[in-house]
Amino acid sequence: MTASDAVLVEAPDFAGVIEAWRVWRVVAGKDGYTLGSVIKPTLWPPREPLVAECLCSSPVVTWFRRRRSPHEIPDERCECGIYAASLPTVGQYLRDPPANLAVARVLGQVSLWGRVVECERGYRASHAYPLRLFVPVDSSVHRRHRWRALVHGLDAYGVPVEALPARCAEAARVLEREQLASSRHADGL
Amino acid sequence: MEIGKPKRTYRVEPLREPVPSKQPPKERPRPARKVPTPAPAK
Numbered sequence: 330m331t332a333s334d335a336v337l338v339e340a341p342d343f344a345g346v347i348e349a350w351r352v353w354r355v356v357a358g359k360d361g362y363t364l365g366s367v368i369k370p371t372l373w374p375p376r377e378p379l380v381a382e383c384l385c386s387s388p389v390v391t392w393f394r395r396r397r398s399p400h401e402i403p404d405e406r407c408e409c410g411i412y413a414a415s416l417p418t419v420g421q422y423l424r425d426p427p428a429n430l431a432v433a434r435v436l437g438q439v440s441l442w443g444r445v446v447e448c449e450r451g452y453r454a455s456h457a458y459p460l461r462l463f464v465p466v467d468s469s470v471h472r473r474h475r476w477r478a479l480v481h482g483l484d485a486y487g488v489p490v491e492a493l494p495a496r497c498a499e500a501a502r503v504l505e506r507e508q509l510a511s512s513r514h515a516d517g518l
Numbered sequence: 519m520e521i522g523k524p525k526r527t528y529r530v531e532p533l534r535e536p537v538p539s540k541q542p543p544k545e546r547p548r549p550a551r552k553v554p555t556p557a558p559a560k
Binding site for chain 2: 340341342346367368376377397412414418419422440441442443444445446447448449451452453458460486487488
């Protein structure tokens with residue numbers, strides 16, 4: 330058995346996925362809409378897990394660091410990984426207008442698995458895929474990319490996509506209230 | 519995204535596939551409905 334095999338057979342700390350929230354930019358292409366990270370240029374392919382790479386520094390520095398001290402992705406000492414957090418934390422990223430060739434911004438829940446670093450207000454993971462998407466009423470300022478077109482177009486990810494009757498500025502608060510109400514209902518309060 | 523300092527690292531293994539399959543599931547053909555045949559007239 331090699332050292333890498335030994336890592337593969339190690340028992341997991343958690344069975345299932347970790348669910349958290351994210352904001353994505355939406356990019357329009359000839360094949361439809363694609364989700365993209367808000368801060369990094371990474372695009373999320375439909376029906377494929379997104380696997381994290383370390384994008385924290387220039388290729389030369391990364392090459393030099395890997396030669397000296399290769400690290401697993403994500404690593405507690407680095408800032409790499411696929412980010413997700415709580416609703417109040419991600420809500421602020423919906424307020425800025427779409428940038429980086431994006432036509433809209435959406436938010437949603439994301440499944441995280443693989444190697445996951447828990448931080449004070451969120452997570453960094455090695456693997457991720459959207460779990461549920463919400464499209465706020467003013468998520469796009471472009472006439473061609475209306476609410477209904479975005480909801481229909483993001484269907485390619487094969488996860489529930491919901492039109493959220495709230496503006497981007499208040500979307501996180503509305504979803505937080507809905508979550509609280511549904512958890513109270515589940516608890517029989 | 520500002521998520522603060524790292525606390526600990528987990529190894530997380532999904533119980534079921536978190537990514538929908540590439541091919542939408544094919545609809546299984548319905549079994550032919552059995553029509554009771556009338557008993558032959560005596």
